[in-house]
Amino acid sequence: MKFIRIIVIIFFILGIGVYGYSSIVEKLSRDSTYPQITSDREVLEITCNYSDADLLTGLKAYDKKDGDISDDILVGGISRFSTSGTSEVTYVVFDSNHNSTTFKRKVVFSDYRSPQVSLSHPLVFTAGNGGDALSYIGANDVLDGDVSNSVTLVDSNVNYQLVGDYSVSVSISNSFGDYVDVTLPVHVIEEDDQTIDIELNQNIVYLDQGASFDPVSYIYQVQDSNGNELAKRNVQYQSNVNTSVPGVYEVEYNIFSNGGHGTTYLTVIVSE
Structure with a gap:
């Protein structure tokens, strides 16, 4: 019986070691960096007959691990007007490890008129x-x-x-x-x-x-x-x-x- 207990203890210690090692490896390999979104303009001017592609004009996204992920930028939403015909657009992008970043910029609808x-x-x-x-x-x-x-x-x-x-x-x-x-x-x-x-x-x-x-x-x-x-x-x-x-x-x-x-x-x- 003493021999069996020794074997169990040995396997228990080995299990703890394997778990600890895998945890360390996982932490070292985990991507803790976040992507960045940049714009080549502070204000985007578009017509009321816009598309999502129009809303994405002038944006780029870069991630330290994934590189250029500009094609993955999504339009998150458009706010109510701050002044007539002027809103704020929110964008979001995810890297391959599901880290996300949001970005906002002003949008002006150049041909807007009231209802x-x-x-x-x-x-x-x-x-x-x-x-x-x-x-x-x-x-x-x-x-x-x-x-x-x-x-x-x-x-x-x-x-x-x-x-x-x-x-x-x-x-x-x-x-x-x-x-x-x-x-x-x-x-x-x-x-x-x-x-x-x-x-x-x-x-x-x-x-x-x-x-x-x-x-x-x-x-x-x-x-x-x-x-x-x-x-x-x-x-x-x-x-x-x-x-x-x-x-x-x-x-x-x-x-x-x-x-x-x-x-x-x-x-x-x-x-x-």
Whole structure:
């Protein structure tokens, strides 16, 4: 029995030695260095129609053990705006031993503009038939695309039972923290007064300050109650649009033909 105990003790000591040796070897071979990311510019300027490759422009990554690992750099995320059109991008890179490094730099979207309202139908309703102006209002953004689900009603004085000129105010936003409040004109007209349909090729138009504007160019087609096409040249219009001053404007279109009448409105927003 004494001999067996001696053998067990010997194997136990050998086991401890092997474990200690392997631990030392593992520690010596372990990569304790971290990769580094560098940029050839402090600020990256790109368009809103960017790709991940665009976001990686000018970056390099180096690891003491693995060498050049620039191709392994990943885009970690883009922050909300610090100022309009300016964010911070976070990058990350891993070496072969899973050591990681993050890096941040500023990015400017050179062609950024705030979210804009869209209309699926002119904000024109017939008295007594109800309606919901908000259901016609959508929104789009150059970075997020369709942001119609962000449209929220701020205020409305519309009475869909009474003929009159009203307004509705909405707020729209994007995921970068930018938001816009817009007040749009709404019209409730006599139902019997609409026997001719004036269809526009756009229901809302955004113009840059100082841009030219031709109301006639937005008339798509005109049809009577039987579907017969009428001449667009017979449509009359009244416009309060002043492209030299930013604001919300509109054009009223009317046509009178063979005892029939039609009315619609184009909303125009002049931006700075």
